[in-house]
Amino acid sequence: MEKKREEREMGMFFDGVIEAMPVFAKELVAGGVAGGIAKSVVAPLERVKILFQTRREEFQSIGLFGSFKKIAKTEGVRGFYRGNGASVARIVPYAALHYMTYEQYRRWIIVTFPDIGRGPVLDLVAGSFAGGTAVLFTYPLDLVRTKLAYQVVGSSKLNAQMSIKNELVYKGILDCFSKTYKEAGIRGLYRGVAPSLYGIFPYAGLKFYFYEEMKRHVPVEQKKNIMVKLVCGSVAGLLGQTFTYPLDVVRRQMQVQRLSASKSAEMKGTIETLVMIAQKQGWKHLFSGLSINYLKVVPSVAIGFTVYDLMKAYLRVPSRDDVIEVVSNKRTSRSSSLHS
16 A cells, blocks of 8 residues: 555656656657667667778678677677767767757747748758757767777687787777877867768758658558557668768768778868778778668667657657647747737
């Protein structure tokens, strides 16, 4: 009896907390949880994809399954999650900002330009600006994640056989931050941000565009079906990623350039790097790891969108139209009071 009363009181407490949270805070929480879960599920594929993009000779030649076997043999299970701490530390604030600012930009556009339609173009624009905003705030964490994932540790047995000495340049997230900042300052922490922005604007916009457009064609009785949400998210991620993948390759190579032992000419800007990769490594390398990325993006985007929608329902986030109506009424009353 006492236990049930405590559970009821705890439930009432959480209900009170949820009701007291402003809408943007609920959207931040929902987005952060969605991003963290989605990223953790696909972490092993993300590690292999980064190695495909940046260590072509060592990993691309042995293929996807060969790469998995090599990592498992030399680094163990933990090797698949190397850099994942920084990845999750980045993706939680990134996804939280991405989803929340998407909703905010979408509302702002509708309220500021009431004559604009509420079709897929609105989702494209709001998603693009939301992606750019999230990248600018969280990019240094992405850079650190890539540098940590780039490091490959050989087993002592293999090192003895091949006379290779593998030394970890960075011992962890804070060490990587510190050394990168000492080497190149703030500019070093934002190395490769240009291709990220060039890529995220179309990718984020197209992702929301395809997801919302597909949901519009789903019958009303199926809109809450988790499998339907997963399918819509999968297709959205697949199409969005295909169009923007070469910029992701450019970004990764710019991020790990200082770690690379290659004596090739230093990569400068985004376009120069893109041209150099195409000339020296072949245009196919601009799509290196794309097949792995498909395997990663499909579950990642699908899980992200699905968990976000489920979290919004759990946190009792009102519908978009209801929120827009409240915002519009506030603006109208504020304008009326100023005139009076």
